[in-house]
Amino acid sequence: MGEAHGKSVILLSGGMDSVTALHHVLRTGSVAAALSFDYGAKHNRRELEFAALQAQICNVRHIVIPLPFLLDHFQSALLTGGEPIPEGHYEEATMRKTVVPFRNGILLSIAAGVAESLGAKELVIAAHAGDHAIYPDCRPGFLNAMSEAVRLGTYSQIELRRPFVSIDKAAIARRGAELGVDFSKTWSCYVGGPIHCGRCGTCVERREAFLLAGLTDPTDYESLDPLPPKPVNQSHHVDL
Amino acid sequence: MGEAHGKSVILLSGGMDSVTALHHVLRTGSVAAALSFDYGAKHNRRELEFAALQAQICNVRHIVIPLPFLLDHFQSALLTGGEPIPEGHYEEATMRKTVVPFRNGILLSIAAGVAESLGAKELVIAAHAGDHAIYPDCRPGFLNAMSEAVRLGTYSQIELRRPFVSIDKAAIARRGAELGVDFSKTWSCYVGGPIHCGRCGTCVERREAFLLAGLTDPTDYESLDPLPPKPVNQSHHVDL
Secondary structure (H helix, E strand, C coil): CCCCCCCEEEECCCCHHHHHHHHHHHHHCCEEEEEEEECCCHHHHHHHHHHHHHHHHCCCCEEEEECHHHHHHHHHHHHHHCCCCCCCCCHHHHHHCCCCCCHHHHHHHHHHHHHHHHCCCEEECCCCCCCCCCCHHHCHHHHHHHHHHHHHHCCCCCEEECCCCCCCHHHHHHHHHHCCCCHHHCCCCCCCCCCECCCCHHHHHHHHHHHHHCCCCCCCECCCCCCCCCCCCCCCCCCC | CCCCCCCEEEECCCCHHHHHHHHHHHHHCCEEEEEEEECCCHHHHHHHHHHHHHHHHCCCCEEEEECHHHHHHHHHHHHHHCCCCCCCCCHHHHHHCCCCCCHHHHHHHHHHHHHHHHCCCEEECCCCCCCCCCCHHHCHHHHHHHHHHHHHHCCCCCEEECCCCCCCHHHHHHHHHHHCCCHHHCCCCCCCCCCECCCCHHHHHHHHHHHHHCCCCCCCECCCCCCCCCCCCCCCCCCC
16 A cells, blocks of 8 residues: 555545545644445445545545445345334434445455554544434444443553534534535535435434525535424434 | 244354363353355465365254455454554564454444344353453453443343353363364364465464363374464454
């Protein structure tokens, strides 16, 4: 992989949180590589296009790690053998399909190995305050333990950095706007069609974020049906 | 992946430690799956043959997870951009090539995801007391933090179990002999030739283990040159 070109490795899904984190980190430091994961899923391919484009815009090296086993060994398993998932509002049915057990552990571990390989000192993840408790690998307790494991398990004691840990998605949208992020070149929708569906869990969350931030949403949605009410237990996966 | 067939998922490299761990765990419990990783490396292919064979002998489901990115993105990186590795005795030059930054974090994370998918409650790794401190992802501190991350990051609070944590490789050999393990059907050699070379770091360690255990070594070695003296800092990676 060659020499280090910066001190951070950042997880970049191509979603609005991680794209904003990339621009945010570049304001104060350098980035050795932006790292994306290719599960082979349809919406993941859409994300990857935007991840690649944003890395190019930022002049940052983009590394895509193929994870063929995730679809082969995990996804169907979750659907047939997983623990019951608490009921939520209807979008969660869509989101559930994309859940991979211990996904954040897997992605952070691989990213830690890449960071160590590149001589980077930090690993950046766009986990934020809106990441809720239903998914165990999104909880702060898990992220703290994983952070410790990454620090202790690497030669250079790599630090896991979570710049957005105390702000929510609307605040991330505002921060992105400040930084001049072109959100029309980010992807959230789990359906993975030609444009955002506007109805799935992540689209609803995206629309809400712009609305709450008081920003114009530049996204082209298939549907602009009224947003559903936010359920008490609404939760989502960390948008990497 | 279907229903759970046992309570443990075990990391099975095909080496003597993990093979003994498989037989050991089966004495007191059931195993949902034995998990191996295919890096595409030559010696890894030899290990995988024996991992598959041992799983078959034990009538345990064997899952091989392909990790093509490890060779693509990690190995050359380590050689050209890694942190300096402390000097040791000459076999370490061979072993160094197989080192993957944060490897145990990556393997344990993927295994945690598989365990959760299969409804298993435990993850078993054959880490032992002879695993020394040069490799950070072999240290007990790392394994404790990782254990916490796995517990907190999974729905079913999967426990990381290390049945051999307080015994060394010679004691593992003795335990294997008690259990009737056919060690001629395990693989250690990093060279990955048709038979064990007898000279590389892992072969030396294997030969020492049988010698110290007072057991006949059933392995066919290319060379039976006298074992080199054990250096003060000798260390090795966890034999998964």
